[in-house]
Amino acid sequence: MTENEPPELPRGIALAWGVAATPQRGPKREMSVERIVDAAVELADAEGIGAVSMAAVAAKLGFTPMSLYRYVTAKDDLLLLMQEQATGVPPESHLEHEGWRDRLLALYEEQVLLYLRHPWMLSVPITGSPITPNSSAWLDASLAALEQTVLTADERIATALAVTGQARWCGIVQAGYTAQARGIGLSPDEVAVREADLYDRVITQDEFPALRRAVDEGVFTSPADPFRFGVERILDGVAAYLDARDRGESRAPVDEWIAIDPVELAGDRRLKEAQKTVREAERMLRAARKAERQALREAKERFAKTKGQG
Structure with a gap:
């Protein structure tokens, strides 16, 4: 590659865009990238x-793993293509809504539904921007x-990412509850009631006062969608920001990312x-404070008992 040539597309992305070279040999009629991804x-x-493994997908299709490798050369590429297929394109119904806010909310709801239909997508690591057709279509819609x-x-782009991130976080929690519910019947x-009971047993007023009040107010069994x-x-914040812009007010852009110090990543032993x-x-400090609260509570009880006897 010369200095002016664009980088070559990774094979997984090239497959997603339909521009990857097809294998010259192999069971062409019976096998295709589409069939492999469908099975996966x-x-x-x-x-x-x-x-999902290359062997399991091959067995499902009735071929050997080597047959699959002629079409999809790495499992990471297969995961990318699976995610691309499951994502699909954003439904046109979001265009029926008027205004930026209602359209973003419609896209948010559809993204949550994607994660509920295919919770395994939440286990696929995020290794960068998914530069694939369907994922690009969702970002374009936002x-x-x-x-x-x-x-x-x-x-x-920051607003679009905030909404997408909230949809993913919602999907993670809901998928987790669903998986746990399935596992314990x-x-x-x-499951939410059981969780609330566990909180009730371990969260005390003196140690976690705000959380204790939340438990008592029933937040863990509330039907409200947080x-x-x-x-x-x-x-609301974006709308308020737009109103401020209309009034001629503005804030300096935030151009510094939260980042860990490279020294920590270097693994210095003394650090x-x-x-x-x-x-x-x-x-130890937490344990000492807990012991202090316990001693104070017991002292109050003894004082009250002594005062009552007097």
């Missing part, structure tokens, strides 16, 4: 992402919803030992 998605939907606003390009509502509340408040010492000191 069926496996994942039925048994989870852990059930950006298009914001196109008539005065937001800058950076602000539009309870409904998701019954994720919808969260995304609505995100969009790791010091961090371990800090964690141990924090653990």
Whole structure:
């Protein structure tokens, strides 16, 4: 590759866009990338992402793993193609909504449904922007919803990512509850009641006062959707920001990412030992404070008892 040549597309992305070279030999009529991906998605939907391997997909199709490798040369490429197929394109129904906010909310709801239909997608690692046709179509739809606003390009992408991130977080939690419910034979509502009971047993007023009040107020068994509340408040913030822009007010852009110090990533032994010492000191401090609260509670009880006897 010369200095001016664009980088070659990775094979998985090339396959997704339909521009990868097809194998010259192999069971062409019986095998295709599409059939391989279909079989893999069926496996994942039925048994989870852990059930997907080149051998398992080959067995499902009645071929040898080597036959698959002529079409999909790596499992990472297969996962990319599975995610691409399961994602699909954003439904045109979101265009029936008026205004940027309602369109983004419609896209948010559809993304949550995607994760509920294919929870294994949440187990696929995020290794960068998914530069594939369907994933690009979803991002394009979110950006298009914001196109008539005065937001800058950076602000539009940030808003789209905030909504997408909230949909993924909602999917992670709901899929987790569903999996747990299936594993222990309870409904998701019954799992929530069981979880609330566990909180009730271990969360005390003196140690976690705010959380204790939340437990007593029934937040863990409430029918309210905290994720919808969260995304609505995100969009409230965007709307308020747009109003401020209309009034001529603006804030300096945030151009610094949260990042870990490279020194920590280098794995310095003395630094790791010091961090371990800090964690141990924090653990001991928590234990000491807990003992202090216990002693204070017992002292109050003794005082009240003595006062009552007097």
